[in-house]
Amino acid sequence: MRLDLSLYLVTDPRLCAERGLVETVVAAVRGGATLVQLRDKHASDGEMIDQARRLKAALAGSGVPLLINDRLAVAVESGADGLHMGQDDGEVAAARAALGEGAILGLSVQTLAQMARVDAERLDYLGLGPVFATSSKHDHAEPLGFEGLARLAAASPLPAVAIGGLKAEHADAVRQAGVLGPAVISAICGRPDPEAAAKAFAVGGRLD
Numbered sequence: 001m002r003l004d005l006s007l008y009l010v011t012d013p014r015l016c017a018e019r020g021l022v023e024t025v026v027a028a029v030r031g032g033a034t035l036v037q038l039r040d041k042h043a044s045d046g047e048m049i050d051q052a053r054r055l056k057a058a059l060a061g062s063g064v065p066l067l068i069n070d071r072l073a074v075a076v077e078s079g080a081d082g083l084h085m086g087q088d089d090g091e092v093a094a095a096r097a098a099l100g101e102g103a104i105l106g107l108s109v110q111t112l113a114q115m116a117r118v119d120a121e122r123l124d125y126l127g128l129g130p131v132f133a134t135s136s137k138h139d140h141a142e143p144l145g146f147e148g149l150a151r152l153a154a155a156s157p158l159p160a161v162a163i164g165g166l167k168a169e170h171a172d173a174v175r176q177a178g179v180l181g182p183a184v185i186s187a188i189c190g191r192p193d194p195e196a197a198a199k200a201f202a203v204g205g206r207l208d
Ligand SMILES: Cc1ncc(COP(=O)(O)OP(=O)(O)O)c(N)n1
Pocket: 008, 010, 037, 039, 069, 070, 084, 085, 086, 087, 088, 089, 106, 107, 108, 109, 126, 127, 128, 129, 137, 161, 163, 183
């Protein structure tokens, strides 16, 4: 499936709870989200496989791929379009071997030292962050700010997104820093109208 990093929605079950996961994601895609990651730190593998299958069905025909956070076995078993891995989420080579060449595989990078070790042959994109401190990830690294983000993006051998504390008004600045788009949890999932919230990112923070 085609990888478009313009606006990457990462889900949070707690923030989606009221509206429901599927409805939140479908609304965000209507608003312009181009890629979706199922991220749930508390669900069992079985629950996550079930969520992933429901999301895949809801996204059918949209052209928007569904990736799984952290869990290779869930990505394989659910028929998702790929996996997002962090620095401590296993071996990139093993994930690529299990998922196959057609899957989308992303990796988080927080430092230039990590960037120097990126396996560009086996990965498709990088997630650079956090740009700002965020309560959506309690164990996040030291915030990069826009300057740190620009330094990482300039060193990246792969297309990248920025993540961490991003709001619609930051969309232009992160793109100017050298990534293809923002990756967002709370500023879309946590909003009463996820469609309008996603639209605001697509137009660089302006709702017009
Ligand atoms: C697009 C994107 N970028 C970075 C991350 C963070 O991944 P990781 O460092 O493994 O942290 P967790 O998300 O697993 O807490 C991401 N999920 N997505």
